[in-house]
Amino acid sequence: xxxxxxxxxxxxxxxxxxxxxxxxxxxxxxxxxxxxxxxxxxxxxxxxxxxxxxxxxxxxxxxxxxxxxxxxxxxxxxxxxxxxxxxxxxxxxxxxxxxxxxxxxxxxxxxxxxxxxxxxxxxxxxxxxxxxxxxxxxxxxxxxxxxxxxxxxxxxxxxxxxxxxxxxxxxxxxxxxxxxxxxxxxxxxxxxxxxxxxxxxxxxxxxxxxxxxxxxxxxxxxxxxxxxxxxxxxxxxxxxxxxxxxxxxxxxxxxxxxxxxxxxxxxxxxxxxxxxxxxxxxxxxxxxxxxxxxxxxxxxxxxxxxxxxxxxxxxxxxxxxxxxxxxxxxxxxxxxxxxxxxxxxxxxxxxxxxxxxxxxxxxxxxxxxxxxxxxxxxxxxxxxxxxxxxxxxxx
Amino acid sequence: xxxxxxxxxxxxxxxxxxxxxxxxxxxxxxxxxxxxxxxxxxxxxxxxxxxxxxxxxxxxxxxxxxxxxxxxxxxxxxxxxxxxxxxxxxxxxxxxxxxxxxxxxxxxxxxxxxxxxxxxxxxxxxxxxxxxxxxxxxxxxxxxxxxxxxxxxxxxxxxxxxxxxxxxxxxxxxxxxxxxxxxxxxxxxxxxxxxxxxxxxxxxxxxxxxxxxxxxxxxxxxxxxxxxxxxxxxxxxxxxxxxxxxxxxxxxxxxxxxxxxxxxxxxxxxxxxxxxxxxxxxxxxxxxxxxxxxxxxxxxxxxxxxxxxxxxxxxxxxxxxxxxxxxxxxxxxxxxxxxxxxxxxxxxxxxxxxxxxxxxxxxxxxxxxxxxxxxxxxxxxxxxxxxxxxxxxxx
Numbered sequence: 023x024x025x026x027x028x029x030x031x032x033x034x035x036x037x038x039x040x041x042x043x044x045x046x047x048x049x050x051x052x053x054x055x056x057x058x059x060x061x062x063x064x065x066x067x068x069x070x071x072x073x074x075x076x077x078x079x080x081x082x083x084x085x086x087x088x089x090x091x092x093x094x095x096x097x098x099x100x101x102x103x104x105x106x107x108x109x110x111x112x113x114x115x116x117x118x119x120x121x122x123x124x125x126x127x128x129x130x131x132x133x134x135x136x137x138x139x140x141x142x143x144x145x146x147x148x149x150x151x152x153x154x155x156x157x158x159x160x161x162x163x164x165x166x167x168x169x170x171x172x173x174x175x176x177x178x179x180x181x182x183x184x185x186x187x188x189x190x191x192x193x194x195x196x197x198x199x200x201x202x203x204x205x206x207x208x209x210x211x212x213x214x215x216x217x218x219x220x221x222x223x224x225x226x227x228x229x230x231x232x233x234x235x236x237x238x239x240x241x242x243x244x245x246x247x248x249x250x251x252x253x254x255x256x257x258x259x260x261x262x263x264x265x266x267x268x269x270x271x272x273x274x275x276x277x278x279x280x281x282x283x284x285x286x287x288x289x290x291x292x293x294x295x296x297x298x299x300x301x302x303x304x305x306x307x308x309x310x311x312x313x314x315x316x317x318x319x320x321x322x323x324x325x326x327x328x329x330x331x332x333x334x335x336x337x338x339x340x341x342x343x344x345x346x347x348x349x350x351x352x353x354x355x356x357x358x359x360x361x362x363x364x365x366x367x368x369x370x371x372x373x374x375x376x377x378x379x380x381x382x383x384x385x386x387x388x389x390x391x392x393x394x395x396x397x398x399x400x401x402x403x404x405x406x407x408x409x410x411x412x413x414x415x416x417x
Numbered sequence: 418x419x420x421x422x423x424x425x426x427x428x429x430x431x432x433x434x435x436x437x438x439x440x441x442x443x444x445x446x447x448x449x450x451x452x453x454x455x456x457x458x459x460x461x462x463x464x465x466x467x468x469x470x471x472x473x474x475x476x477x478x479x480x481x482x483x484x485x486x487x488x489x490x491x492x493x494x495x496x497x498x499x500x501x502x503x504x505x506x507x508x509x510x511x512x513x514x515x516x517x518x519x520x521x522x523x524x525x526x527x528x529x530x531x532x533x534x535x536x537x538x539x540x541x542x543x544x545x546x547x548x549x550x551x552x553x554x555x556x557x558x559x560x561x562x563x564x565x566x567x568x569x570x571x572x573x574x575x576x577x578x579x580x581x582x583x584x585x586x587x588x589x590x591x592x593x594x595x596x597x598x599x600x601x602x603x604x605x606x607x608x609x610x611x612x613x614x615x616x617x618x619x620x621x622x623x624x625x626x627x628x629x630x631x632x633x634x635x636x637x638x639x640x641x642x643x644x645x646x647x648x649x650x651x652x653x654x655x656x657x658x659x660x661x662x663x664x665x666x667x668x669x670x671x672x673x674x675x676x677x678x679x680x681x682x683x684x685x686x687x688x689x690x691x692x693x694x695x696x697x698x699x700x701x702x703x704x705x706x707x708x709x710x711x712x713x714x715x716x717x718x719x720x721x722x723x724x725x726x727x728x729x730x731x732x733x734x735x736x737x738x739x740x741x742x743x744x745x746x747x748x749x750x751x752x753x754x755x756x757x758x759x760x761x762x763x764x765x766x767x768x769x770x771x772x773x774x775x776x777x778x779x780x781x782x783x784x785x786x787x788x789x790x791x792x793x794x795x796x797x798x799x800x801x802x803x804x805x806x807x808x809x810x811x812x
Contacts, residue, residue: 024642025613026667027581029528029550035674062478070481074469083457086465086654118513118658122680129549133424134529150678154524155424186422218420247419259481261685263513272421279430283545284679285517289687290656 031154039376040146043361049368053402055389056370058196058345061319064312065259066299073298077291085291091282092116093266094293100300101252101266107242113268115277118288120226120253120265124151126280127222127249130273131186132157137179139188141169143377143386145196145224148189159379160185166339168192168202171209178217187220187249193228193236194344197377197388201342204237211243226253226265229309231343232317246270254296256345257309262292315392316345322396323347323389326403334410338389345392348374350385355413357387363409369402426549434771435541444760448797450784451765453591453740456714459707460654461694468693472686480686486677487511488661489688495695496647496661502637508663510672513683515621515648515660519546521675522617522644525668526581527552532574534583536564538772538781540591540619543584554774555580561734563587563597566604573612582615582644588623588631589739592772592783596737599632606638621648621660624704626738627712641665649691651740652704657687710787711740717791718742718784721798729805733784740787743769745780750808752782758804764797 043056077085092098093116102109117123124147132138132155140148142161152159163173169190178185190210192202202210214221223240241248250268258264269277281287320341327338327349335352349371351357357373364371374386394402438451472480487493488511497504512518519542527533527550535543537556547554558568564585573580585605587597597605609616618635636643645663653659664672676682715736722733722744730747744766746752752768759766769781789797 023613024610024615024639024667025579026615026665027526027531027579028668028671029524029526029531029581031528032525032671032675035671035678037670037674038677057483059483062482065478065481067473067477067481070477071469071473074466074473078462078466078469082462082465083460084656086460086462086656087457088452088454088650088655118680118684121678125679129424130427131422131424133426136422136424147678147681154675154678184420184422186424215419218418220419220421244419255483260483261479261481263680263682263684270421272419273423275432276423276427276430279432280427280549282433283430283516283542283549284520285513285658286542287658289513289658289684292684292687 031156034153034156038146038150040372043370043372049365052365052368052370053394053398053405054370055391055394055399055402056372057393058390059393060256060260060345061315061392064315066308069299069304070259070295073295076298077294081294085294087290089287089290091278091287093288094290094297097293097297100297105268106238107245109268113270113274115267115269115274115281116288116293117265117267117281118285119255119260119263120224120251121147121151122284123251123265123267124148126267126277126284128152128155129280130276137183137185139174139177139185140379141190141195143197143374144189144379145191146377148224149379161379161381162188166200167206168200169210171213174210174213175217178219185219187222188214189222189224190240191224192240193225194230194341194346196227197346197372197374198348199339199341199344199346200348201236207237207240207243211240215244215247221248222251223248224251226256227344229257230313230316230345232313232320233342236343241268246272249273257305257312258296258299262296264288264292264296319391319396319399320347322399323391323403326400330404330407334407334414336410345390347389347391349387349389351387351410352414355410356384358384360409360413363412364406367405367409369405369409371406426551429548429551433541433545435767438756438765438767447760447763447765448789448793448800449765450786450789450794450797451767452788453785454788455651455655455740456710456787459710461703464694464699465690468690471693472689476689480689482685484682484685486673486682488683489685489692492688492692495692500663501633502640504663508665508669510662510664510669510676511683511688512660512662512676513680514650514655514658515619515646516542516546517679518646518660518662519543521662521672521679523547523550524675525671532578532580534569534572534580535774536585536590538592538769539584539774540586541772543619544774556774556776557583561595562601563595564605566608569605569608570612573614580614582617583609584617584619585635586619587635588620589625589736589741591622592741592767592769593743594734594736594739594741595743596631602632602635602638606635610639610642616643617646618643619646621651622739624652625708625711625740627708627715628737631738636663641667644668652700652707653691653694657691659683659687659691714786714791714794715742717794718786718798721795725799725802729802729809731805740785742784742786744782744784746782746805747809750805751779753779755804755808758807759801762800762804764800764804766801
């Protein structure tokens with residue numbers, strides 16, 4: 023008998039709660055407000071088809087060959103030029119989606135039992151990426167403007183117990199949809215520098231603003247103290263798995279070595295396709311169409327919530343961009359217990375508890391307004407309200 | 418000042434020796450017998466271009482969307498059907514190149530200081546993938562037929578110190594080009610089962626046989642005791658980064674969770690392209706053309722070695738497939754010291770020392786016969802012989 027002894031970390035790894043929920047909610051006709059899938063209407067399929075022709079026609083052998091772990095030079099250049107602070111292309115590392123960036127950062131910065139700080143709540147995928155390196159994850163209290171500076175100072179720790187970094191998602195956060203204010207960003211960067219605390223800034227949604235662009239990134243305010251992560255998943259398409267990291271010289275070489283060991287390099291074909299699609303200002307024309315669609319759907323969700331949730335004691339926010347809205351159920355109600363009622367009425371969401379590193383607020387839940395159409399959102403929110411009424415005994 | 422405290426494992430991570438060597442040898446006109454780059458002549462660019470059209474034309478939205486971490490079902494099915502033992506498609510996990518499979522296996526099976534066994538010498542990329550999980554890597558003595566069974570039993574350890582697995586590359590090994598004999602495979606599988614030792618079998622080159630297919634995989638002989646890794650990098654193209662793992666139920670769920678955390682999923686577009694290209698028996702027509710080209714170039718290398726190395730005290734093997742040949746310099750000569758002499762004469766190779774986990778044989782070096790043409794191989798081997806003669810004082 024073969025004796026498969028698993029690593030200790032394997033016991034800490036778990037299937038994605040969201041992916042498990044999505045399986046439960048896979049029934050015909052269900053309206054999913056659960057997943058974070060960009061609307062396929064926004065995928066520029068024609069532009070990709072043309073880019074395939076160009077890349078394979080003019081550069082096929084190189085596109086299909088092994089390539090540098092750092093990434094395709096013209097794409098690194100384009101990313102550096104696009105960012106709103108002075109970025110050297112040599113600081114850009116192309117990753118297989120920004121999820122891989124989280125994996126590489128975890129390998130390079132997290133020791134077993136070392137402290138890592140996150141927002142309350144935080145992105146579930148980050149918790150999953152950090153877990154195999156076995157950190158102690160500690161939540162920093164947060165309000166509508168982002169992490170609370172006093173609590174950050176209280177949680178940072180000292181000596182060997184000092185936090186390795188704070189992971190933050192300042193723009194249209196997953197899961198809450200909230201955006202960190204300019205004043206809070208300034209205070210956070212100042213306090214982090216004073217504490218000597220690195221910041222890991224994740225920005226997959228920053229381009230998806232509805233009325234005004236969000237304040238400048240944290241990294242723009244202190245590039246040597248931050249690692250910045252970006253992605254093409256929300257502005258072009260997630261299925262190509264293309265993300266990137268901007269890292270200071272203190273950590274770039276180690277991230278690059280971790281990248282080599284992880285998958286040698288991100289597919290060169292995909293990198294060339296994206297470089298081909300975005301050249302000539304394509305994103306400047308394309309991204310506004312995504313913003314308009316998602317804004318329309320967010321408006322539909324806000325209107326449906328106003329209409330359907332009246333008098334139920336439900337609270338929600340009004341995200342200024344991105345993909346998600348955060349909702350809080352009436353006192354005493356648990357979103358995990360609500361889910362089966364909702365699924366029975368053909369609507370799905372993600373209970374908020376999944377996004378807390380500790381002390382989950384079980385009344386919260388996440389709603390996506392990007393995958394379902396405005397009409398589906400109307401139907402879905404009405405069904406959600408019916409489920410809540412049923413739990414309240416008003417059904 | 419930001420205080421970037423790196424994880425302890427980061428100190429153990431190093432840039433790929435090979436990639437560093439390749440940088441040194443990047444000079445105009447040099448003939449590289451160093452890298453393991455498949456010949457771009459073998460890339461089916463036309464077939465990929467047609468597949469792009471089909472995939473984006475008929476299935477664009479799905480190809481560009483987020484997808485299941487397990488992989489694209491028709492591709493998993495095709496892989497299961499292609500393998501020479503009974504494989505359930507549910508056991509197939511698609512990875513971002515087989516390098517990622519090594520990373521996932523390391524995360525799931527290696528604890529800090531746990532023992533891992535490798536061949537002597539072994540694939541450098543595996544050592545790099547294992548390193549971040551900080552194992553004690555122990556070499557098992559090997560001869561031309563593969564690992565020595567008695568030494569395996571001596572090195573396996575016991576109790577908490579028992580090896581987690583033996584990593585083996587039985588077909589046309591990187592770096593030596595050697596192939597494990599049928600008898601040795603049978604003995605290895607039997608002994609491993611008796612010891613309760615898992616085998617991790619890596620098979621990127623198995624389809625590239627010249628005269629006869631290699632013996633059956635280890636995993637075919639004991640599927641519950643082995644993890645098997647395959648790749649499309651050598652039979653289609655490496656730039657798409659498509660590999661796969663076949664894992665028993667004892668480890669598959671954890672590998673899947675590690676995959677989710679590592680990069681969510683391998684690009685769905687790439688998976689669909691490969692599934693489209695290979696359907697209808699494409700590989701049965703295409704792979705023989707790769708075999709013929711590489712055989713021709715191996716023959717050119719063997720003939721050049723016979724001609725140029727006569728009387729120099731150099732030894733080499735005669736690989737029956739794959740991409741690499743293994744050469745041993747005369748007594749007292751060091752391949753690392755030879756490299757600058759060779760580069761000066763416009764030929765590059767990889768010193769064998771890079772491929773040893775311990776006790777390197779510094780006389781060895783690896784030659785690739787797939788990237789350079791037959792004519793370049795002739796010139797390159799003559800230059801290598803001249804460099805050896807110079808070191809011997811006969812120059």
